[in-house]
Amino acid sequence: MASAAPQRIYRAPCPGCGAPVEFRSAQSTHAVCSYCHSTIVRSGETLQRLGKMAEVFEDYSPLQLMASGRHEGRPFVLVGRLQYRGSSGPWAEWQAAFDDGRVGQLSEDNGSYVMTFPAELGRDVPPAERFRVGATTAVSGKSFTVSANDEVALVSAQGELPKLPPLGQSFRSVELRSAQGEVLGIDYATVPPQVSRGRAVSLDELQLTGLRAEAAKEEKGRGFACPSCGAPVQVNLAGTLSVTCPSCHSVIDVSQGIAGELRHAQQDEPVRPLIPLGSTGELQGVPWQVVGFQHRMGAEPGDEDEQFGWSEYLLYNAKRGFVFLVDSEEGWSLVKPTTGAPQLAPDSRSATYLGTRYGLKYSYNAETNYVAGEFYWPVVRGQKTFNRDFAAGARLLSMEQTPREVTWSSGAGLSSDAVAAAFGMKDQDRFRRGDAGPTGGKSAGLGCGCLIVILIVILLLVLVVVLARNDDGSSGYTSAPRTSGGSWGGYSGGGGHK
Known part of the structure; x- marks a missing residue:
């Protein structure tokens, strides 16, 4: 005591x-x-x-x-x-x-x-x-x-x-x-x-x-009419700077308060999150509530034609603050903005944080293409960052850079089953990612027969490329698929102020 x-x-x-x-x-x-x-x-x-x-x-x-x-x-x-x-x-x-x-x-x-x-x-x-x-x-x-x-x-x-x-x-x-x-x-x-x-x-x-x-922390939500469609919009978190309209999906800037005219941006082609906004789940022994969701697209520098996507859920706990639950092709991860600033190596191929060296896995340009819910930073559709993802065993480290700031996040991977169970999702197959591949046991989804068929298709494609090169004398062109790591971090507009 x-x-x-x-x-x-x-x-x-x-x-x-x-x-x-x-x-x-x-x-x-x-x-x-x-x-x-x-x-x-x-x-x-x-x-x-x-x-x-x-x-x-x-x-x-x-x-x-x-x-x-x-x-x-x-x-x-x-x-x-x-x-x-x-x-x-x-x-x-x-x-x-x-x-x-x-x-x-x-x-x-x-x-x-x-x-x-x-x-x-x-x-x-x-x-x-x-x-x-x-x-x-x-x-x-x-x-x-x-x-x-x-x-x-x-x-x-x-x-x-x-x-x-x-x-x-x-x-x-x-x-x-x-x-x-x-x-x-x-x-x-x-x-x-x-x-x-x-x-x-x-x-x-x-x-x-x-x-x-x-009992003293009564949630006194702020309400106003959406400046785009007029539907009611509720703001529940005191630190919210951006919120989306539940009716027309417009992104509304409330960083200057909710009085008077509000800046907003309309969104088309909404992306449905697997975990509904407002859901509560327990991860790593802590109850978290889903308050925001954003979908992002990435591309390697100089190769903007080949894009990959991932989702980020903003989670909130009254005593722990905010963390990001990230859903990428390689799996789920839970990360939080760091207090310290990792030391980036001169060649940017590694970063050191709290005595641990992380090796670079991916570098890519990222852009937010859909948001929903509430955010403690002024999020906008089309927001762009340059990202670097690092790893040290199961530990993950991410850097996001804009012209105005550099933010870091760290965390670790989660199993698909753990995420589905935490939020009470019965259809666990929809949550399976890279952590449940062909050798991952139940619900792997690919048997030996399927693997053989895939190998045959690959051999046929190689044969077609070779024949095309022999016919016209050119070298031919194949685009190797990129297995995206997604973003392990997440934007932290409140990264300053200690």
Whole structure:
């Protein structure tokens, strides 16, 4: 059971309304009154009102003020929250007051968590424009990759805080990640910029108590009329930036809210997912709900005529965030965006992540051609990426690159039977992929007779090609079929923000 050691608490009346305001951490210089939302600065034993803070927006987080836990054996209490917004959407930074006087930041972004602490670069902090996304740099002798460089702004705050950027005023935020899973953040809201460093954590690892009860997390869905056909559209997840109309299948951009005119794009030739949206299934001991689906097409660079397709299901769990269930010709896999940035070899033939070397299997251009459901990034039909898929035994690693960012995902393969059973699908044959081939036991689908017929057909085709070459003197042409690996990753628009 996690519990924080007793601390000296400074309490004084709010200069705005007289309600009690508490400071549990000696490092906290600001606070937001929970009654009148006054922004308060502390100077010694004196409180001064600076203005009024916007109320926090509902993000359906399981965290709340005064929740307690342990990090690396040390107790802490969540005493404050800052809510930011950038080009990829909103995220929160919770202020964790430790019993030894230190203050950490527990960053929360689409169900992913990173605990960081104030750090030093060991040199002057370069200007934000010096950090180019995808470039590598050394920090204290360790290699880091620039994963994000974005304009962000504080939109609301709650509780007591060691820092408080100006409300609504944009500033640069840079993030770097290492192949060992470390995260280094630089906020340019102050002079000099503030640097933090840490790693990914899970709520279970933090042994958190005092979390919000499920009853308190009432899903208050947002509804509006589809701008294309007028049918009702419901948005259920707080972080949704794109949603599809269930009637006309239009993709609707809700990244700027749902008031006023909404941007949308119509879709034709809908693809039916094998697993219906809204389905719940248990994979690797965790219950997941299907909230989004996208179908994508790929082609090797320079060979756009020969395409292959695969599907990606966006799964959601309140404590684990988002993962991707990928359905490709070679089989099913479950992957999640990585916290760290794998180290890509100079020749791009391998990548190293968390001490494991992954070999390159496929490189290809990818394009999204159909989407359905809700997504935490602004997905659009026709969205293009350049992908690389790597493997190390059963482990999978995927890189997706756009002109603006590079994202990585890691995971492992799943058996077809496990996926079908997880979602209660009776027709398991429809789920069989590369993991259930001719030697895969029951329902293999190909007997010895079929194999013999296929071999005969192949020999006849070879004979035809040879005869054609002898007739006209040309070399002839055959296109070898490509066994696609599909995408093991999945796009992560929320990959920044720690």
